[in-house]
Amino acid sequence: MSSGRAVESIAIAGAGPGGLYLAISLKLRNPALDVVVHERNRPDDTFGWGVVFSDQTLANLKANDPETAAIIEAAFVHWDDIDVHIRGRTVRSGGHGFAGIGRQKLLTILQERARSLGVDLRFQDEVADIRALPADVVVAADGLNSRTRNEAPEVFGVDIDVRTNKYIWLGTKQAFDAFTFAFVETPCGWIWAHAYQFEPGASTFIVECTEATWRGLGFDEMDTDQTCRAAETLFADWLGGHALMSNAKHLRGSAWLNFPRVACSNWRDGKVVLLGDAAHTAHFSIGSGTKLAFEDAIRLAEALTDGGDLDNALAAYETERRVEVLKLQSAARNSTEWFETVDRYLGLDPLQFAYSLLTRSQRVSHENLRLRDRDFLTGVERWFAESAGAPPTDDPPAPMFAPLRLRGLTLPNRVVVSPMCMYSAEDGTVGDFHLVHLGARALGGAGLLFTEMTDVSADARITPGCAGMYRSEHRDAWKRIVDFVHGQGSRIAIQLAHAGRKGSVERPWGPRADQPLTEGGWELIAPSPIPWSDEDQTPREMTRGDMDRVRDDFVRATRWADEAGFDMVELHCAHGYLLSSFLTPVSNHRTDEYGGSVENRLRFPLEVFAAMRAVWPDDGPMSVRLSASDWVEEGLTPEDSVAIARAFAEAGCDLIDVSAGQTSEDSRPVYGRMFQTPLSDRIRNEAGVVTMAVGNIYETDHVNSILAAGRADLCALARPHLADPNWSLRAAAETGWRGIQPPVQYRAGFAQLARNLERQQQAGPV
Structure with a gap:
């Protein structure tokens, strides 16, 4: 690919949020571009339930494409509170500014927006050789299990760190009014849920535990349906009688997973460029996967349409995005390790335990919590001071x-x-x-x-x-x-x-x-x-x-x-x-x-x-x-x-x-x-x-x-x-x-x- 030649055609492998949003962003900047998206699955075939957006992520979308952002925002379920349930107590912290949307709903919005801009969407289109696609630039947005990346690990410098905890991505019709963390003690160890509503009457319900607890509870011998029934019993106090469901039909056997942290030392090979989960992942506990893919898409669209030297533009894209990705991956690593070593915190007072959970990634700090929820933080400070022997006061240090x-x-x-x-x-x-x-x-x-x-x-x-x-x-x-x-x-x-x-x-x-x-x-x-x-x-x-x-x-x-x-x-x-x-x-x-x-x-x-x-x-x-x-x-x-x-x-x-x-x-x-x-x-x-x-x-x-x-x-x-x-x-x-x-x-x-x-x-x- 000649660096001085204008880009006229772009092929995108993968119609997940990152690939679709890249196509939208490209057409917004240059409607004359020939943009084709190839997706091996059907338009309505997706894994997972809901997607979490922070206020910052939505602000980035509004700045890039106000029309798409408005449609997404209209479909949001908003919440400000985080509830932590531990040892019979519930600790609530507010002001967190999150929103959820169904993953399928999000994909439908992006598909419709892409078509309206003239993007050629080709579903059930298996790409055997991405490098053979007839386009000036080919973007591999083919997700966590990227074939493009996995077929050339030495080219992209692939490093995959498979984490130790087991988790399963479930759904329920129980509507949670706060982002909910529920911790349950069992004879085999602790197990917990990350749960949030993504549309009226529907919530994501992620169950996580150590492998020892997973085996001890017999999940290693259960199929997905049996897992749902067992988890319903464990988390009955929070499900309100509602069932748990899985939509991981494409996975063989149990839908339990170990999270793989993906990092690539090189995001480009000739005309092929990696984007989103194909290039990098960050643990689900900080809800950053879709955020990173969207931000990659925005920056890559700028690089491909700025009219300058393409090699330099793509190098700048990777350099800039790599810094932001490393920041998120560092925060995600902190969060991941907190959950992997949660046993060490279970002896903390429930209020301190909740504070530790909220600040686990180091992205949320003490004073940031004061801005979000002054009463919550004052309660933490009062508890801390009195535990240290300071006299009770309404204005604790x-x-x-x-x-x-x-x-x-x-x-x-x-x-x-x-x-x-x-x-x-x-x-x-x-x-x-x-x-x-x-x-x-x-x-x-x-x-x-x-x-x-x-x-x-x-x-x-x-x-x-x-x-x-x-x-x-x-x-x-x-x-x-x-x-x-x-x-x-x-x-x-x-x-x-x-x-x-x-x-x-x-x-x-x-x-x-x-x-x-x-x-x-x-x-x-x-x-x-x-x-x-x-x-x-x-x-x-x-x-x-x-x-x-x-x-x-x-x-x-x-x-x-x-x-x-x-x-x-x-x-x-x-x-x-x-x-x-x-x-x-x-x-x-x-x-x-x-x-x-x-x-x-x-x-x-x-x-x-x-x-x-x-x-x-x-x-x-x-x-x-x-x-x-x-x-x-x-x-x-x-x-x-x-x-x-x-x-x-x-x-x-x-x-x-x-x-x-x-x-x-x-x-x-x-x-x-x-x-x-x-x-x-x-x-x-x-x-x-x-x-x-x-x-x-x-x-x-x-x-x-x-x-x-x-x-x-x-x-x-x-x-x-x-x-x-x-x-x-x-x-x-x-x-x-x-x-x-x-x-x-x-x-x-x-x-x-x-x-x-x-x-x-x-x-x-x-």
Whole structure:
């Protein structure tokens, strides 16, 4: 296909919503185009029941084709509410702005509109070779089971991830007045329904469960009719005596499915272009399949009719749409995993469970819920604050400003200044810089401050500029800072560590940043003689004598931390430093009792923790920072991380500080906002321990959403606090919370900030 030649004819394989809407959009832009749609099925042969539209999707359709949008809108059943039924309670949240339409009704509307514009629709027309179609461009809109894609997986770079849960797409004549999630406990596990009305007197009813529950209930031995009858019994409380039905006549045997997440690294092969489910899928639990297909169609129609270079236009189409698809697939992945691991949330209070469900994809945030349904969110905030021990009030604080009690320590709020190495100490002694650095953040309203990684011996440092707690002068220097922080109403914890194989390097700035020291270096020790990188010193494998010395160094530092007045002490077992190197199989290759199984790899870190716990006050909390994932193959498993967290909790740990990575140069994390929070979520709700989330958390919405959903109990922010020491005060002003007490010297400024922000919110966007 010559890139400079005008497109005169387009063939579309597939008359689903995406293919039909592409044909409509093409003819609207260029009525002279020859557009032919080939569909192997009859016009009235479709799988599924209803289609969900958000207000945003409808707005996109109105902008592209107001006439079609108006016809679709006239056929909608609208609802604003979402009902969550769990453990005999119903939690309702409003303001969600969705609409449903029958899939067959939608297809009929699109078919009629396409014909009216001159599209040639050919049903029961099986295309044997899509590339042989006589058209300038051929669009494969042939759906989830795309023959075009599946016959050339290497060409399109096909990646299909088949998810673990089983689901079946059913229908019923019961009319639900809200989008309904109904969770039922059975002797074989939990099973649940996603149900919504798509036309008067008809609803979609999707049943989902784990494979273990599916088999336990005998669904693996039932045909579709038997499945409907069994599901009617399970969900009788919500069906009002109505039957369940399936229209999956084209499927052999049972109509139960596993959802396949489809991703293609290339959407084009010569004149063939993929569209919609042929190129990508997103889980049904966020209702995005039709949305993505429509938006693909709009953008592809623009590319094929803009009159410019066709190759460039199609490349731009794919580049632009790929970004949007990845966003939706990321949200869908979050939603999918929530349902796949729903067992971990079933112990939550029903109100918190519903909040967790509503925010599962991270597309709906805390403040977004306030816009949708203020009363619902106020109820969540009231429940959260009272559960934390705050007095009852009609004006509850946001979750970030609820207190948290850990043993004898009560934190005034849940915002934490994360440990951040400053590399500015003199032979381990902190000075004026550290006083101002940490003092400023205490003045800024954070509930808890962590010191930077503080090393328990001179040879435990990363660089010569690292802070220490291995001489009495260090204790006294830290006490000066602790006293100042306490004077501002904040609490402070010390993070104690040993750098292990990552030590004896230059500060991370200057011409030799992070390179091994050429002068004044020291010998490194590690569980195994594996250097951090090819450029770094190879550490000596630790002997039992080395372990005794390191343990005793941690004990001494813990005693001095108590004498300095710290409120909490944290043992650093993350980021590839010494104790982290024991925990991960990436760097622990020992063959003795300290290597091999996770229980063995835990042995020495637990020994160190127990020795510290023995000298730390009984009413003083202790925490452990973990790298819950190595982000590498053959690294820590999620099960390992849960087991490690549980073991520390049983040894007396009060808080697991959940980080990840930095244990290997080969790690490949998938970055994004709150990208490490799922690790905290898993550890908190599977191990049953208090956790702190960290990792690209930077907005008040992030913090409140994480806390209210039960994904963590504290949120640590690093770079946001570097940029704004007053982050917590600003957050209080933004959210209207007046319970925080700025220093008296700053109160006038805080009041003015609060007034200015309130005026901006009232004025709205400019």
